[in-house]
Each structure stands twice: as structure tokens, then as C-alpha cells.
Amino acid sequence: QKEVxxxxxxxxxPEGAIASLNCTYSDRGSQSFFWYRQYSGKSPELIMSIxxxxxxxxxxxxxxxxxxxxxxxxxIRDSQPSDSATYLCASEGYGQNFVFGPGTRLSVLx
Amino acid sequence: NAGVTQxxxxxxxxxxxxMTLQCTQxxxxxxxxxxxxxxxxxxxxxxxxxxxxxxxxxxxPNGYNVSRSTTEDFPLRLELAAPSQTSVYFCASSYKVDQxxxxxxxxxxxxx
Numbered sequence: 250q251k252e253v254x255x256x257x258x259x260x261x262x263p264e265g266a267i268a269s270l271n272c273t274y275s276d277r278g279s280q281s282f283f284w285y286r287q288y289s290g291k292s293p294e295l296i297m298s299i300x301x302x303x304x305x306x307x308x309x310x311x312x313x314x315x316x317x318x319x320x321x322x323x324x325i326r327d328s329q330p331s332d333s334a335t336y337l338c339a340s341e342g343y344g345q346n347f348v349f350g351p352g353t354r355l356s357v358l359x
Numbered sequence: 360n361a362g363v364t365q366x367x368x369x370x371x372x373x374x375x376x377x378m379t380l381q382c383t384q385x386x387x388x389x390x391x392x393x394x395x396x397x398x399x400x401x402x403x404x405x406x407x408x409x410x411x412x413x414x415x416x417x418x419x420p421n422g423y424n425v426s427r428s429t430t431e432d433f434p435l436r437l438e439l440a441a442p443s444q445t446s447v448y449f450c451a452s453s454y455k456v457d458q459x460x461x462x463x464x465x466x467x468x469x470x471x
Contacts, residue, residue: 281457292449292462293402300457337401341457347392351401 251276253350255338261356268325270353272338275319279348281341282314282321287352288334296336297323328357361385365450365463372440372470380435380466382450390453391433392460393417393425395446402449408433409456440470 252275262268274282281300285293297312299305299321305312311324321340325332338350366381384391389410394402404417408427422444424436433452437444447467451460 283459292465294462295459298459339460347404347456347460349402 251279251340251348253338253340253348255336255350255353257351258354259356260353261358262328264328264330264357264359266328266357268328268332268355268357270323270325270336270338270355272321272323272350273319274321274338274340274348276340276348277316277319279340282312283339283347284310284312284321284323285337285339285349286334287337293337325355328355330357330359333357363450363452363461363463365448365466367466368464369467370469372437372468374440374442374470376440377436377438378440380437380448380450380468382433382435382463383431384433384450384452384461385431386452386454386461387430388452388454388461389430390456390460391427392451392453393423393433393435394449394451395419395444396449396465397446405435405448437468442470444468445470 254273284297287293299312299314309326313322335352335354337352339347363384392407393405403419406425408414447465449465450463453460
């Protein structure tokens, strides 16, 4: 069973701080990784895709991938209350479909 | 650009009734997916399709059926609705399996 694991949280950070979200995956064959943000009552929306080892930056977001250690992380710099949401990690999975993690709930405190 | 469109947005069913949740995408994506999400929980894959005429079961297919007669449409059929099927249903699509999935706004379904 291919799995993606995340701490469920909630992760609480003060406004302006760096939020660090982590994800591990079990399938060593996975090549594609994604971070989604889901606000309460809304659908998931894509934040970042990462395919290669190392860091990928997009505005206040940085995704980090380490295939040898099988983990993916998402850093949110200068966290804002509007970043409060559940963050889903996903990887290209077994049998033609994604595997989503259970999500980490982030709360940014004003 | 509409993306992935789901209808209806909300629905209340009685136990034993049937209904079809509609999903259509205008991005010419090959892959389409149906997920359910129970309150406070993660996404569970119900069915997916890799192209017109091809469908396969996901993690929780019991009580549901799908069809894919066109690239654009991927309806989800509930037969004999049960209270355990009360959930939010999301349809998603992607061009390839290793590309990001794009989600519709969801259908909130209550079965009483």
C-alpha cells in the first residue's frame, strides 16, 4: 500500500513567522509531488509542484524534495492569517492515480 | 475558462434514492477522478478514468458506479443511497498521471 503521511496538526505559528509543513512517502518510485491548500468548505487548490531534488520557490512558498530520505516539505515565509488552511501533500502513486496525505491543519495567529 | 464543473452543488436525498453527480471538464484532460471527503478527513478515491471508455475502482468504490463515454464527462452514480454516503464529493482531472489534478468546487450530499 503506497502511503503519504503528514502530521495532522494543528500547527500554530504567529503571523510573520515561517511555517514548516512536512510529508513522507512510501513509494520510492514516485517522481512527482504536489502541495495543495484547502480552505474549510472549499476544494483543494494547487500551490506547488516539485519533481526534482532540492528547493523550488514561488513567492512566499518553498517546496523541498529529498528523494533519498523520501520526504517533501513546504515552507511558508511571512505567514499570514489568510494562510490558515489544511495543506495536502500528494505524490504520483501506484496504479495510475495520486496518493494524497491526510493533510496538516495550519493556524496562523494574528 | 471553466475548468472542472460539478453539479449540483448541494443535494439532500432520502435513504434508498438514487442520483447522478455530474462532472465535466473543458481542459481536454485524459485523467478524471472522483473523491469523497468526510468532515475533518482526507480525500478518498472512489473511481478514476484514464480516458474515454476506461474506468477503474479506487479505494472506496462500493455503492457507486461511473461511466466515461466522452473525454469531457465523468458522472458518478449513487444507487440506493445510504447515510454512510453523506459526504462532500470532488471531481478532479489531470492531463497525465504525473501532472497536477484540478478540482471542481464539490457537491455536498446529505442522505437522511
